[in-house]
Amino acid sequence: MKKKYWQEEIETASLEAISALQSERLVATVKRVYENVPMYRQRMDEAGVKPEDIKSIKDITKLPFTTKQDLRDTYPYGMFAVPMNEVVELHASSGTTGKQVVVGYTKNDLHVWGEICARALVAAGGDENDFVHVSYGYGLFTGGFGVHYGAEQIGATAIPVSAGQTKRQVTILEDFGSTILCCTPSYAMTIAEAVEQAGIDASKLPLKAGIFGAEPWTEEMREYIEDKLKIKAYDIYGLTEVMGPGVSFTCEHQCGMHVNEDHFIIEVLDPETFEPVADGTIGEIVFTCITKEAFPVIRYRTKDLGYITHEKCKCGRTFARMSKILGRTDDMLIIRGVNVFPSQIETVLLEQGYAPNYLLIVDRVNNSDTLEVQVEVAAEIFSDITSALTSYEKKLQLAIRELLGIQAKVTLVAPNSIPRFEGKAKRVIDNRKLHD
Amino acid sequence: MTIKQLSIFVENKSGSLARIIDILAANEIDLRALSISETQDFGILRLIVNDTFKAAQVLRNENCVVSITDVYAIAVPDQPGGLAKVLRLLADAQVSVEYTYAFISNNRDYAYIAIRTAEKDVQTAKNIFMTNGTKVISEDDLLNL
Numbered sequence: 111m112k113k114k115y116w117q118e119e120i121e122t123a124s125l126e127a128i129s130a131l132q133s134e135r136l137v138a139t140v141k142r143v144y145e146n147v148p149m150y151r152q153r154m155d156e157a158g159v160k161p162e163d164i165k166s167i168k169d170i171t172k173l174p175f176t177t178k179q180d181l182r183d184t185y186p187y188g189m190f191a192v193p194m195n196e197v198v199e200l201h202a203s204s205g206t207t208g209k210q211v212v213v214g215y216t217k218n219d220l221h222v223w224g225e226i227c228a229r230a231l232v233a234a235g236g237d238e239n240d241f242v243h244v245s246y247g248y249g250l251f252t253g254g255f256g257v258h259y260g261a262e263q264i265g266a267t268a269i270p271v272s273a274g275q276t277k278r279q280v281t282i283l284e285d286f287g288s289t290i291l292c293c294t295p296s297y298a299m300t301i302a303e304a305v306e307q308a309g310i311d312a313s314k315l316p317l318k319a320g321i322f323g324a325e326p327w328t329e330e331m332r333e334y335i336e337d338k339l340k341i342k343a344y345d346i347y348g349l350t351e352v353m354g355p356g357v358s359f360t361c362e363h364q365c366g367m368h369v370n371e372d373h374f375i376i377e378v379l380d381p382e383t384f385e386p387v388a389d390g391t392i393g394e395i396v397f398t399c400i401t402k403e404a405f406p407v408i409r410y411r412t413k414d415l416g417y418i419t420h421e422k423c424k425c426g427r428t429f430a431r432m433s434k435i436l437g438r439t440d441d442m443l444i445i446r447g448v449n450v451f452p453s454q455i456e457t458v459l460l461e462q463g464y465a466p467n468y469l470l471i472v473d474r475v476n477n478s479d480t481l482e483v484q485v486e487v488a489a490e491i492f493s494d495i496t497s498a499l500t501s502y503e504k505k506l507q508l509a510i511r512e513l514l515g516i517q518a519k520v521t522l523v524a525p526n527s528i529p530r531f532e533g534k535a536k537r538v539i540d541n542r543k544l545h546d
Numbered sequence: 547m548t549i550k551q552l553s554i555f556v557e558n559k560s561g562s563l564a565r566i567i568d569i570l571a572a573n574e575i576d577l578r579a580l581s582i583s584e585t586q587d588f589g590i591l592r593l594i595v596n597d598t599f600k601a602a603q604v605l606r607n608e609n610c611v612v613s614i615t616d617v618y619a620i621a622v623p624d625q626p627g628g629l630a631k632v633l634r635l636l637a638d639a640q641v642s643v644e645y646t647y648a649f650i651s652n653n654r655d656y657a658y659i660a661i662r663t664a665e666k667d668v669q670t671a672k673n674i675f676m677t678n679g680t681k682v683i684s685e686d687d688l689l690n691l
């Protein structure tokens with residue numbers, strides 16, 4: 111019979127059992143990092159916390175936070191908790207701003223990474239008969255490796271296509287018979303467009319599911335991809351600093367991403383006070399690794415905004431579910447005093463039938479912030495009558511004002527004029543910095 | 547009785563229009579009439595060409611947004627009041643005219659006008675042209691202008 115869970119016992123364990131396991135593993139991890147990572151020892155000493163003060167998961171709030179800057183400051187191996195001869199693989203997070211962060215994995219860490227991705231693949235209906243088409247980049251970036259190892263664990267056939275060469279992706283989908291596609295959601299859209307342009311009937315492809323992550327996306331984007339590729343689209347979430355993709359994943363009910371709580375502790379904190387918030391309340395997501403050997407982060411501040419719930423899922427999994435990432439604490443645009451997330455604008459665009467190819471241009475004119483939303487005109491809305499097109503612009507403008515309470519200028523631009531992305535999409539140009 | 551018009555989305559950026567005209571020229575499409583309607587951000591280029599479907603196809607291949615619209619092309623005597631008379635008849639019958647533009651030919655006795663009416667008024671306009679003896683140009687006539 112087809113497996114519903116990869117590891118039923120832990121994936122459906124009682125909350126008490128999960129909590130007890132987390133407590134036990136947290137205590138051991140804190141002791142280990144205190145002994146092996148000078149920075150953690152120093153931080154804990156400064157905060158007046160001894161490893162023996164951490165007796166259960168309830169004591170986690172006593173521990174100091176770890177930030178991305180801490181990880182950069184200890185570049186390259188300062189945060190490693192094992193001797194380098196136990197490290198079997200290295201990865202690095204993108205170094206677009208400042209120094210990159212180098213992370214390491216022991217043999218066991220790689221096994222765990224594969225295991226949590228195997229859970230995601232099984233939740234997406236995967237088994238040993240599947241062809242897992244991995245279009246995340248294979249390189250220093252953690253991208254493709256986790257799902258690749260996961261595919262191996264469930265006995266599926268991994269196809270390490272890597273990102274780029276979109277036409278070739280389409281050929282491989284067709285000729286190799288890929289059944290599960292793994293990539294960023296924006297690249298999934300690029301591939302979907304390429305399939306359409308090639309005149310291929312997506313419903314005739316063997317592809318049945320997609321596991322997309324590594325950047326925020328919306329429900330509407332999911333519907334768009336599902337419709338264009340005729341698949342069911344699942345979410346996967348993770349950060350290089352914590353493990354890589356696989357930290358959490360959606361099941362067939364698509365009602366939040368199950369966090370692999372036997373390996374990670376998730377906290378949601380108020381972005382200003384850093385106090386824990388109640389289930390359902392938006393805050394900054396913070397992770398602690400409790401099984402990782404080489405690079406265990408303690409209370410790592412992700413800067414991702416979201417919320418969690420501990421209600422049992424219809425799929426039977428008991429792991430806490432986290433929402434989609436609703437924004438980044440530092441992607442958040444403040445326009446005329448209003449908090450704006452690009453994902454909110456994207457939702458409006460998709461609701462009104464636009465493809466989610468857009469660019470936000472923020473500027474300051476006469477000491478007042480301005481927002482321009484550029485969106486590609488689709489063949490479906492194009493008209494030979496000017497007023498019909500300007501009414502689309504006005505309608506969109508109105509919807510944005512209703513949602514955010516700010517006036518935006520909407521500009522229709524030519525199709526394909528907004529750059530497509532193979533990795534993470536850049537949606538915002540903030541020209542205000544030029545004036546500062 | 548109508549003729550086919552191409553409508554093309556043009557970004558308000560230098561070179562956008564030239565690019566489209568270049569694509570058409572490279573594919574040996576002859577332009578019969580050209581008009582542009584502009585807003586602050588974009589324009590709509592309206593063209594009457596010798597091969598509408600080929601033109602639409604080559605433009606779409608270059609990622610342009612294109613639609614094909616039916617418009618009337620009428621010939622009015624090239625003298626004062628020639629066009630005014632027709633427009634007045636349309637107005638009296640409450641036909642809403644979305645836009646019009648003129649195009650030229652070698653014939654000095656007539657001026658040629660493209661008229662796009664609202665969808666609902668297409669039939670009414672046709673009746674007016676017929677009952678008033680307005681000369682309506684067909685696709686075939688167009689080839690011989």
Ligand SMILES: [Zn+2]
Nearest residue numbers: 361423425427
């Ligand atoms: Zn579930």
